[in-house]
Amino acid sequence: MKPIHAFHPAPAQRCHPRRTFLSWLGGTALAFVGCQNTGPIHIFGYRLGADALYDPNIRTVYVPVFANRALQTTPYRGFEVDLTQAVIREIGRTTSFRVVSDPERADTELIGVIVGIQKQILNRTQQNMVRDGDLIVTVDVVWRDLRDGTILSAPRKGARPPAAPLPGDILPIPGPFDPNLPPPAPLPEAPQVIPTRLVAAGRYLSELGETSSSAAKRVQDQLATQIVSMMERPW
Template sequence: MCPPESRHRKQLQSVQDMRVFNRRWFLTRAATVPLVAGCQGTGFSIFGYQAGAGALYDQNIRTVYVPMFNNRAFQTTPYRGFEVDVTEAVVREIGKTTTFRVTSNYESADTELLGNIVGITKQKLNVNQLNQTREAEIDVLVDIVWRDLRDGTILSNPRPRAAPGRSAPNPKVDAPPPPFDPNVPVPPDDKGLDLPKPVRITATGRVIPELGETIASGSAQVQKQIAIQVVKLMEKRW
């Protein structure tokens, strides 16, 4: 029979081994399950729900062509070439967040993302006794159009909302099909292309010189906000 001290030592060792086993199991086994599942595709499923980037973005779209944004705003010295920085920020955010791949080949791209900077303004919010700026903000307005190059559908256009308690009307399902008559020629496809309705994006950057913030740091904030909002616009519809 083991003495009381050795029995207590064995019990303490078994408890410590159990803690190490549980910690090691969760770190090496359970934590790697979603990682392995995520490497196999664009996301993974947990408790019957799809997670990851594949659940937010349309998997039928693979590539996006992003030309240089147009700049219609009045350009002064601090904001010259602002459209270049905005385009680069949008391209980086698409490659980092979405499942799409940005391509420079217009002919092989699935979709096209067009941007137009329509306004850049700087407003003083607070000044000191010498009329020097203590706080200001930069406001930028950008119009975005995202279209499918395969069939001409404007993906950024808002969908029509249905009345409460009713689903959205679907002409292909709700309208009864015409009776088939082999003697009647097939009618031409009179479906016109969707007219683009630009989505207006507003971004604001803060400038406080007393905190070391400048026009450059405020512009960087604006560019990041525009890129994030554009990527959110590219998510699938609920």
Template sequence: MMRHLGAALLVALLTLIVGMGCQSWDGHMALGRYSTRPIYDAGIRTVRVPVFKNKTQVFQGNSGIENELTTVVIRSIEGRTPYKVVPENQDADTELTGTIAAFSKGIVNRNQLNEVREAETYLTVDLVWKDLRTGEILSQPHRRELDTPTAAFNLPPIGPPVVTPVRITSTGSFIPELGQSITSARQVNFERIGQQVIQMMERPW
């Protein structure tokens, strides 16, 4: 009798856990009041995203990639965060600026005819996310141990704070034999950069 009662209690407990921890409509897991859903700053409503700068060699076919990348980043922000992207000539809570530092291609392997069989593309972008209301650099790691100087070497620097961009990279690949090209690989680069941008905008746990 006690064995059956214990088994029934175990089943009831497992049912309760499954009911509390389940997958939500957007694919994130939730257990009670805890969730894997990204957390964003509720005090931020809008972000301005000027066209990224391009420091790569445009004569190598990289002209215009800053426009494509900016479009993908804006689409990622609007589609996967609660923030609204506003035009450059409008006021905004924050501003995201980016610079394409490098874009290159590397050959992974060749076939017996010495033709490119597989190649990869590499994209490097520097980002700065700034709160336009306070001047705070949201993308810059905040070291609390330096807020209160306790020694001479911990004294804050004189003058305006140095803004250190966050550098993110992405890799794409393409196989010409399958009809793929550097254009399709570059699009993968853009999408992966967009994903990293929205991850950067999440509040730390």
């Protein structure tokens, strides 16, 4: 007859208070992230999501195709189109803004001009071929509010341009010409808009299979990140 062994239950594990709190906090965060909520998310008084970095009063952005004033040579023809698409993708991926194709329905407008494309050779092979190079692109960007003309990319005191007459406004009818009247006062000069200049560089190594096209892709991604970071509201 086999001996009967006594069954000893395993001792109950003691719950660590810190581990329990962290587990509850992680579950709460996952619940907030998984919940489809259209409003801003608040945890312990802090706002999470894109509304915490970007102005919630701005909903739509109109992004026309960037202008290209630099020398366009192969393989950089159409660089402005690819850069515009990269910026639009980054806005949709990172911010709470929505890109629209009609400026009449947009709150803001993002204008970009490529002012320089420079290819710099850093190292050559023994056969005088490019071994290491950089592609440097310079872009001027202006982000303005279409509702009141405020320059959002570089706000300055007194930088708001004078309000222009709208198409539906009724303008006063000028009277007959009188040579005895004094000449009218000169119109105030509109403040000059200073764009924000951004520079990005993309490195390529020919011996690793990298080309000017791969360097251009790196530059476009870097510029898109810089432009969208510029659209964050000030702290």
